[in-house]
Structure formats: structure tokens, C-alpha cells
Amino acid sequence: MFLVEFLIKNGRAGIDFSSTIGRSGIFLCRSILGLSLGPKGLKLLAKQIYMVGVLSLVIIVVSGLFIGMVLALQGYNILIDYGSEQAIGQMVALTLVRELGPVVTGLLFAGRAGSALTAEIGLMKATEQLSSMEMMGVDPLKRIIAPRLWAGFISMPILAVIFSTVGIFGGLLVGVDWLGVYEGAFWANMQSSVNFQEDVLNGLIKSLVFGLVCTWIAVFQGYDSVPTSEGISIATTKTVVYSSLAVLGLDFLLTAVMFSSI
Amino acid sequence: MYQRTIEAAVGVFMILGFGALMFLAIEVSGLSMSNDSDTYKIYAQFDDLGGLNVRGKVSLAGVPVGKVSAISLDEEAYSALVEMEIDKSVDKLSLDSVASIQTAGLLGEKYVSLSVGGEEEYLKEGDTIFDTQSALNLEKIIGAFASGQVEL
Numbered sequence: 472m473f474l475v476e477f478l479i480k481n482g483r484a485g486i487d488f489s490s491t492i493g494r495s496g497i498f499l500c501r502s503i504l505g506l507s508l509g510p511k512g513l514k515l516l517a518k519q520i521y522m523v524g525v526l527s528l529v530i531i532v533v534s535g536l537f538i539g540m541v542l543a544l545q546g547y548n549i550l551i552d553y554g555s556e557q558a559i560g561q562m563v564a565l566t567l568v569r570e571l572g573p574v575v576t577g578l579l580f581a582g583r584a585g586s587a588l589t590a591e592i593g594l595m596k597a598t599e600q601l602s603s604m605e606m607m608g609v610d611p612l613k614r615i616i617a618p619r620l621w622a623g624f625i626s627m628p629i630l631a632v633i634f635s636t637v638g639i640f641g642g643l644l645v646g647v648d649w650l651g652v653y654e655g656a657f658w659a660n661m662q663s664s665v666n667f668q669e670d671v672l673n674g675l676i677k678s679l680v681f682g683l684v685c686t687w688i689a690v691f692q693g694y695d696s697v698p699t700s701e702g703i704s705i706a707t708t709k710t711v712v713y714s715s716l717a718v719l720g721l722d723f724l725l726t727a728v729m730f731s732s733i
Numbered sequence: 734m735y736q737r738t739i740e741a742a743v744g745v746f747m748i749l750g751f752g753a754l755m756f757l758a759i760e761v762s763g764l765s766m767s768n769d770s771d772t773y774k775i776y777a778q779f780d781d782l783g784g785l786n787v788r789g790k791v792s793l794a795g796v797p798v799g800k801v802s803a804i805s806l807d808e809e810a811y812s813a814l815v816e817m818e819i820d821k822s823v824d825k826l827s828l829d830s831v832a833s834i835q836t837a838g839l840l841g842e843k844y845v846s847l848s849v850g851g852e853e854e855y856l857k858e859g860d861t862i863f864d865t866q867s868a869l870n871l872e873k874i875i876g877a878f879a880s881g882q883v884e885l
Contacts, residue, residue, distance in 0.1 A: 514736060521739045525746045564761050629750030636753040639761060662763030666788075671757045 495691045498612070502620050502690070505613040515618040523584045523619070523686075524626030528633070530583055531576060535567075535634040538575060539641025542566055547650050556650070560657035561664040563642035568665060568674045569730065572635035574722050577681035580627055581714030585689035588619055589710040592693025593703035601694075616694065620686050627682025628675055635674070673729045680721060685714045772799060772818040773858040777832040779813045783843060783868025785834055790844040791817050798823045801845060817845060827852040833866035843868060 506512060546562045592615065595601050601611045639661075646652045665671070689710045696706035758764045779785075782804065791799040799819035807814045819826070829850030834843055847862075856862070 514740075517740050517743045518736075520743045520746065525742045528746065528749075568757065568761065626746075629747065629753075632750055632753040632757060636756050658760070661761055665762040667758050667762040667764040671754075671762055675754075 491695070494695065495687070498616075498691055498694065499620075499687055502612045502616040505610065505617040506621050507613060507617075512618070515614070516621055519618045519622035520626055523588070523622045524629060527580060527583050527626070527630060530579055531630050531634050532637050534575065534579060535572075535637035536641040536644075538571060539563060539567065539638030539643075540645045542571075542638070543642035543645040543650070547646060547652070556646075556652050557656035558660055559642065559646045559652055560659075560661035563646070564639055564661045564665050565670065567635040567638040567642075568670045570722070570726070572638065573631045573674050573677040573681055574718060576627065576631040576634045576678060577685060577718035577722075578715055580623075580630065580682070581685045581689070581711055581718065584623065584626075585685050585710050585714050586707050588623075588686070588689040589693040589696070589707045590703060592616070592619075592690060593696040593698070593706050596694065596696060597698040597700070597703060599698075616690055620690055623686025623689070624679070624682050627685065628678045631678035631681075632675065669730075673725075676729075677722065677725050680725065681718050684717045684721060688714045688717065771821045773821060773824075774802070775817050775819060775826075775856050775858075775860050775862060777815050777817065777845070777862040777865050778807060778810065779815060779832075779834060779865050779867050781867040781870065782813045782815070783834060783870055785815070785843040785845065785868065789842065791819065791847065792844060793823065793826075793847045793849070798847070815845065824855060825849075826856045828854045828856060828860070829864060830856065830862055831864045831866065832862045834868040836869065 506516070542563045543559055546559050547556055550556045550558055550562070592601075595611075595615065601615065604611045604614060643654075643657065647654045647657055692706040692710045692713070696702045785801065785804070787801055787804055789801040790797050791801060799817055801815055802818045803816040805814050805816075806812075815832075826847065827850045829852045831848045831850065833846050833848070835846045836843055850864075
């Protein structure tokens with residue numbers, strides 16, 4: 472008796488889970504393909520890139536600067552023991568370009584832009600704006616979701632690249648200007664160890680993947696939320712938690728695939 | 734008007750992103766715009782590479798003059814065949830030049846060091862350096878001392 476109840480309960484959870492996955496997959500395909508490239512569509516896209524990307528710039532630049540600075544400071548304290556503090560440029564650049572640039576940008580992006588997307592779409596659903604659009608014959612997936620999804624894909628790699636660049640300048644500031652590492656060695660070590668294809672491009676691919684996953688989760692959670700104030704708050708929390716976990720988990724997988732042979 | 738400001742901001746954002754990518758490519762990873770046409774290829778055979786990598790430096794009197802572009806195994810001679818790209822500007826390497834694998838610092842990376850001989854003819858595209866010295870193998874030297882083959 473107990474066993475049957477157990478099976479019923481978990482079977483339902485399993486079916487719910489796989490139907491959510493299925494719905495989100497169909498949702499992703501329909502919205503990605505639904506982007507209209509007419510002048511009207513591009514205007515909507517520009518507005519969303521502004522909301523998602525440009526407005527995230529401040530937090531990205533500030534955290535990039537501080538992370539670069541702290542990397543240089545920590546690295547210096549370790550490397551000075553071996554008398555190889557010139558390697559600081561190499562350490563800061565490789566850490567940022569390969570790992571911290573994409574990952575920290577992904578986490579900040581989930582918190583800054585992802586939560587806003589979920590809340591906005593969830594509220595549209597709760598106030599029945601989405602259903603009234605459908606009544607007027609406008610597909611909300613095309614009008615609302617597609618520009619936001621694409622804006623996320625486009626913004627995330629740009630933000631990650633800016634993050635790494637600012638971080639390297641932060642490292643330069645602390646390493647060279649403050650701690651007195653020779654600037655020529657800083658750049659030379661960096662250039663001889665960082666490879667464009669292996670490091671920069673792989674970092675860019677990582678950030679593209681994170682951008683796709685974070686925006687997908689954010690937009691789908693908003694679209695699929697229970698249309699009450701409690702439902703929206705749960706959806707926003709889920710967005711941040713799932714996106715962060717997805718970024719960290721995928722980062723391990725991608726690193727294992729990309730950098731394992733080095 | 735509002736739409737115009739947004740579009741301009743997005744434009745600046747994308748330009749910033751592109752600029753940052755260019756910075757990472759050129760300043761950070763040292764990707765040069767020059768193509769391979771201003772280099773020529775020479776080859777050298779070594780018995781033991783001792784950890785020399787593709788992209789390793791080729792230097793003459795300590796000045797970088799090229800890089801290692803490919804490493805393969807010569808199956809007939811059972812030795813390593815190293816292909817090097819040398820800058821066109823360095824065109825007076827005599828035919829009897831010596832190539833040796835050396836280490837930058839005690840634990841640094843391996844590189845190929847060229848030293849020029851006295852012959853009048855110079856190495857051209859596709860030529861092979863015959864006079865080579867393999868990498869110094871610290872383990873072998875220590876092993877030789879430990880087994881008493883070498884008197885201190």
C-alpha cells in the first residue's frame with residue numbers, strides 16, 4: 472500500500488519534471504526562430520539589449536576591476552616566494568580569460584538581468600498582458616520573448632569580454648603601479664602564454680553558452696510562472712538559483728572538454 | 734528621441750565589446766596580423782626533444798628570430814623532425830649552423846637556439862640543419878652521477 476502511494480507520488484513528479492523540460496525546449500525553439508528582423512523587430516531587440524546588456528555594464532566593469540585587482544594581489548603574495556612575480560600578468564590574464572570572465576559574468580548576469588527578465592514577464596502574465604496579446608492576434612513569443620532571448624545571447628559574450636579586459640587592467644594597476652612588477656615582463660609573459668584560439672575563443676564560447684542558458688532559464692521561468700505575486704517571487708528565486716547552478720556545472724563540463732588536453 | 738538614445742547606447746556597447754575582443758586578441762594573446770608569407774621554413778632532426786613544444790621560440794644569440802611550427806616523428810631515423818619558421822629578415826644563416834635545444838632558466842620552457850657556422854652558403858626554404866644538439870636531460874646526468882659512471 473505504502474509502496475504504491477510512493478510510486479504514484481514520485482511518478483507524478485517525474486512526469487511533471489519531464490513535461491517542464493519538454494515545454495521549455497519547445498518554448499526555446501519557437502522563440503529563437505520567432506525573432507523578426509524587420510525594422511520594428513530590430514527596434515525591440517535594441518531596446519532589450521539596452522535593458523539587458525548596457526545597464527549591466529556598470530556592475531560588470533566594477534566587479535571586473537576588483538577581481539583583477541584581487542587576483543594580482545593574491546598572486547603576487549604567492550609568486551613572490553618563488554621570485555617569479557613577473558608571471559603575475561600571465562596568471563591574471565589566463566584566470567580571467569579562461570574561467571573568471573565567463574563564470575562571474577554569468578553569475579552577475581543571472582542576478583542582474585535574469586531576475587529582472589523573470590519578474591517582468593511574470594508580471595505581464597499575472598496582469599494578463601500576455602493573454603490579451605494573444606486575443607489581439609499578436610504572438611507573445613515573437614513580440615515579447617524572442618527579443619529578450621536574443622538580447623541575452625548577444626549581450627553576454629560582450630559583457631564577458633569587457634569583464635576580462637577591465638580585469639586585466641585592474642591586475643595591471645595593482646601589479647605594476649602598486650606592487651612594482653616590471654611592466655614589460657607583465658605584458659611579455661602574458662603574450663607568450665595566452666593563446667588566442669585556445670584561451671580567448673574558448674572563453675568566448677563558454678560565455679555564449681552561459682548567455683544562452685541563463686536567458687533561457689530566466690525567460691522560461693517568467694513565462695511558466697504561477698500568475699500570482701507569490702508565484703512571481705518563487706519564479707525569480709528559481710531563476711537565480713538554477714542559472715547559477717547551471718553556469719557552475721556547465722563551466723566544469725566545458726572546461727573538461729576544452730582544456731583537458733593542455 | 735528616447736529610441737535614438739537607446740540605439741546609440743547599444744551601438745557604443747557593441748563597439749566596446751568589439752574593442753575589448755581586439756584588445757584580448759592583440760595585446761593579451763599577442764596575435765599578430767602578419768601572415769606566414771614573411772617567414773621561411775627550415776628543418777632540424779633531434780634525438781631527444783626533452784619537452785620542446787610547437788610555438789616554442791627559435792633564437793639566435795638570444796634574439797627571437799622565429800618559432801617552432803611543427804613537430805613530427807621521422808620513422809626511418811627514429812628521431813624527431815622539427816619544422817621551424819624563421820623571419821625572412823634573418824636570411825644569412827650559414828649551411829653549417831648548429832641547432833640546440835636549451836632551457837630558459839633552470840625550470841623554464843624549452844627553445845631552439847641557433848648558432849651560425851662559417852660557410853659561405855646560406856640556409857634556404859626547406860633546408861635541413863644536420864648539426865644538432867638534443868635537450869640536456871637532467872635525469873640522465875643525475876643518473877650518471879648516481880651510478881658512478883662520471884667522476885666528480
